[in-house]
Amino acid sequence: MGLALNSLMPRLRVVAAAVLLTPVAVTGANAQDLNDTAASDGVRVAYFN
């Protein structure tokens, strides 16, 4: 058992590193602060229909 786990460890480390390096998916204006997007893209407004 201990031997099997030891042989798995390098692979587990690689998987863990891959998870940490994967960028978190963020969409739309949430990807950046509104201070940044407003200056370049303008401000999107919703009003009551």
Next chain:
Amino acid sequence: MNDSGDVIGTDVEILKSVLSEMGLEVSEEVATDWGNLIPGLKAGRYDVVAAGMFVNPGRCAEVAFSEPTFGIKATLITPKGNPKGLNRYEDILSQGAVLAAVSGTAQVAAALDLGIARENVQEFPDAPTALAALRAGRADAFGVDAPSARQIIANLPEADMDMVEPFDEIGGKSAVDHGAFAFRKEDQAFVDRFNEAMRGFIGTDAYIAINEAHGMTADEAPVKSVSELCGQ
């Protein structure tokens, strides 16, 4: 929306003016149902809600409000001459009079909260049916917010109604509904900048002109800060 296709209204126009002060502009305008305003904001479909949304602690938990742009007081519409002398909700309570109100509004909740008997709070689907109840003698006063009351009185076919002096408390509790712009919570840094620019805009001739064009008066100036309204 006006004939030119521009979105008009106090909030949208104040928003554009304040953004202009910040050197920014509106890039997209989205019309949506009331129930979708906050979910759409949180989902990132737009950046700000300009819908005269009232600030309350429940909504404060969901969004970052700007400082309020207006504060709307309550009032009563009565038959001409106010024959029963009903000037406050407290008068309705003490006289056992009947209040008409539009279903689902803050006026219904305030009346019941004050202790007006359920059978003395008559709910109607809209203002015309509430006014009809007043004319028929089935209710003694119509509880409504002050700007709506002014608009109703101004558009009456016959001058058969009056509105009482607006009041800011009912039963010792605030009866002033404050409206503000709603942003995503993670955009608080932007909201801080926005508030700074808005402080410089409120009270200017341009601000007053926007409000007056939509039936708002100096009586609708906010009296509380967003921190007070959010209970912080």
